[in-house]
Amino acid sequence: xxxxxxxxxxxxxxxxxxxxxxxxxxxxxxxxxxxxxxxxxxxxxxxxxxxxxxxxxxxxxxxxxxxxxxxxxxxxxxxxxxxxxxxxxxxxxxxxxxxxxxxxxxxxxxxxxxxxxxxxxxxxxxxxxxxxxxxxxxxxxxxxxxxxxxxxxxxxxxxxxxxxxxxxxxxxxxxxxxxxxxxxxxxxx
Amino acid sequence: xxxxxxxxxxxxxxxxxxxxxxxxxxxxxxxxxxxxxxxxxxxxxxxxxxxxxxxxxxxxxxxxxxxxxxxxxxxxxxxxxxxxxxxxxxxxxxxxxxxxxxxxxxxxxxxxxxxxxxxxxxxxxxxxxxxxxxxxxxxxxxxxxxxxxxxxxxxxxxxxxxxxxxxxxxxxxxxxxxxxxxxxxxxxx
DNA sequence: CCTACCGATCGGTAGG
DNA sequence: CCTACCGATCGGTAGG
Numbered sequence: 001x002x003x004x005x006x007x008x009x010x011x012x013x014x015x016x017x018x019x020x021x022x023x024x025x026x027x028x029x030x031x032x033x034x035x036x037x038x039x040x041x042x043x044x045x046x047x048x049x050x051x052x053x054x055x056x057x058x059x060x061x062x063x064x065x066x067x068x069x070x071x072x073x074x075x076x077x078x079x080x081x082x083x084x085x086x087x088x089x090x091x092x093x094x095x096x097x098x099x100x101x102x103x104x105x106x107x108x109x110x111x112x113x114x115x116x117x118x119x120x121x122x123x124x125x126x127x128x129x130x131x132x133x134x135x136x137x138x139x140x141x142x143x144x145x146x147x148x149x150x151x152x153x154x155x156x157x158x159x160x161x162x163x164x165x166x167x168x169x170x171x172x173x174x175x176x177x178x179x180x181x182x183x184x185x186x187x188x189x
Numbered sequence: 190x191x192x193x194x195x196x197x198x199x200x201x202x203x204x205x206x207x208x209x210x211x212x213x214x215x216x217x218x219x220x221x222x223x224x225x226x227x228x229x230x231x232x233x234x235x236x237x238x239x240x241x242x243x244x245x246x247x248x249x250x251x252x253x254x255x256x257x258x259x260x261x262x263x264x265x266x267x268x269x270x271x272x273x274x275x276x277x278x279x280x281x282x283x284x285x286x287x288x289x290x291x292x293x294x295x296x297x298x299x300x301x302x303x304x305x306x307x308x309x310x311x312x313x314x315x316x317x318x319x320x321x322x323x324x325x326x327x328x329x330x331x332x333x334x335x336x337x338x339x340x341x342x343x344x345x346x347x348x349x350x351x352x353x354x355x356x357x358x359x360x361x362x363x364x365x366x367x368x369x370x371x372x373x374x375x376x377x378x
Numbered sequence: 379c380c381t382a383c384c385g386a387t388c389g390g391t392a393g394g
Numbered sequence: 395c396c397t398a399c400c401g402a403t404c405g406g407t408a409g410g
Contacts, residue, residue, distance in 0.1 A: 024213035025297065028389060040391080041395045049389065104293060108214065142374075144367050145359060151352055152371060156345035163340055170334060178333050182341060185331075186375035217405060229407080230379045238405065 007045045010035055014052045015097040019162075023053055023105040053105060054113050060102040061120045063091055068127055077135030078188065084128060085153065085180050092160035093172045099161040125150060135187070142189045153183060196234045199224055201286070203241045208289040208351075212242055212297045242294060243302050249291040250309045252280060257316055266324030267377065273317060274342065274369050281349035282361045288350040314339065324376070331378045342372060 013034040017026040028049055032039040046052055067087035071080050092099050106117050129150050135141035141149070157179065164175065202223040206215040217238055221228040235241055256276035260269050281288050295306050318339050324330035330338070346368065353364065 022211060022213055022297075024211055027387075029387085038396055039389085040397085043390070044395070108211075144371065145363070148359070148364060148367050149371065151348040152345050152368060155348040156341050158347060159340040159344040170337070174334070175337060178337050179341060182333065182338065182375040186371040216403080218403085227380055228405085229381085232406070233379070 006035075010042060010045055011052060011055055012097065015056050018053065018056070018105050019097050019100040023108045050108070050110055050113075053108060057102055057106045057109060057113075057117055058120075060091070060095075060099065061117060061124075064124055065120065067091075068124060076140060077131050077138060078140050078184065080131045081135065081153075081187070082180060082184060084131070085157070085183060086176060088154070088157045089160065089172075089176045089179060092157055093164050093175065103158060103161065125154075128154075132187075139189055141187045149187065156183060195224075199231060199234055200241060200244055204245050204286045207242065207245070207294050208286050212238075212294040239297070239299055239302075242297060246291055246295045246298065246306055247302075247309075249280070249284075249288065250306060250313075253313055254309065256280075257313060265329060266320050266327060267329050267373065269320045270324065270342075270376070271369060271373060273320075274346070274372060275365060277343070277346045278349065278361075278365045278368060281346055282353050282364065292347060292350065314343075317343075321376075328378055330376045338376065345372060 010031070014026070014031055017030055017034060021030070028039050028042060031049075032042055035042075064087070067084070071083050073080070075083075107114070109117055129146055132141065132146045132149050136143060136146060160175070164172075199220070203215070203220055206219055206223060210219070217228050217231060220238075221231055224231075253276070256273070260272050262269070264272075296303070298306055318335055321330065321335045321338050325332060325335060349364070353361075
């Protein structure tokens with residue numbers, strides 16, 4: 001059965017196109033050409049254009065969810081934050097193509113997927129925020145507005161997805177070390 | 190002559206729609222409705238949908254250009270970087286709507302505007318980068334990959350445009366002070 | 379500034 | 395998986 005691997009091929013090509021041109025500007029004809037099929041043939045493998053976006057967005061949402069579940073709440077806040085930053089950098093550098101759909105294109109989801117996605121994201125941010133708050137309370141982090149720190153951290157790794165390409169001048173380990181160092185120095189008391 | 194103020198009204202409404210729905214997903218009919226005109230009437234004030242995007246993108250590019258021109262190369266690198274961060278935060282918080290076109294939607298520009306925009310951006314980043322390099326050389330900043338520091342700084346203020354709303358719980362001055370503090374602490378030796 | 383309309387392109391379906 | 399095709403919507407123009 002080729003159907004399943006075809007589905008994957010189409011999804012990967014879609015993620016790439018959504019990143020390069022944006023969801024709305026990507027046509028099913030573009031996508032068909034990218035996978036060397038006629039437009040109508042796509043529908044043997046996928047339900048709709050939006051279903052593709054849904055797939056990509058929730059795959060990543062769950063990736064972040066698993067990463068969050070793997071951190072130990074008993075660890076000191078600075079260890080937890082370090083681990084979350086590593087998670088973000090690793091997802092951004094490993095799966096360069098589809099992170100941007102996750103970052104920018106989720107707003108093109110239809111209901112009820114849109115609300116569901118927003119809710120997953122909200123929960124994730126809430127957990128991230130409470131670790132920052134704990135760190136500030138404990139004196140490990142400097143006194144600052146927690147939400148400001150949260151959004152700064154989250155968006156400071158955003159450039160990786162359109163900048164980082166594997167095997168370029170700078171390797172993942174170095175990006176990870178330097179970036180985490182810069183941000184943690186900014187946070188720590 | 191109402192033409193000029195109408196042009197402004199249309200541009201502001203367009204910037205808002207481009208931010209909320211994205212350029213490609215915004216139709217001229219959406220825009221017409223937002224300014225209470227019939228779609229065809231828009232064309233008495235603007236040349237095309239893309240001309241609106243061009244206007245918005247280059248207005249901001251020149252805003253950043255002027256900000257860069259205003260910094261004094263004789264100042265210590267850390268003073269120059271502080272000033273540039275203030276510029277970014279001020280543009281993001283003052284002109285919330287159209288910064289996102291500048292950030293995300295410029296890729297929908299047609300040639301030759303697309304190349305021209307990329308070139309302006311490249312020049313700006315190059316100047317920013319050389320200040321960081323000077324700071325690392327002088328020992329004011331810690332030793333790090335300059336381009337990594339550049340992109341981290343540039344993208345760490347990106348969240349402001351869709352998060353910050355004037356008169357919300359936290360005021361501009363506080364955002365500015367805390368954000369600059371966090372980032373400079375990350376950079377300084 | 380509006381009514382009326384254009385050709386092009388969109389996401390998707392029918393039917394084999 | 396393809397050919398053929400659908401109604402809807404797109405950016406934009408003609409003409410007043």
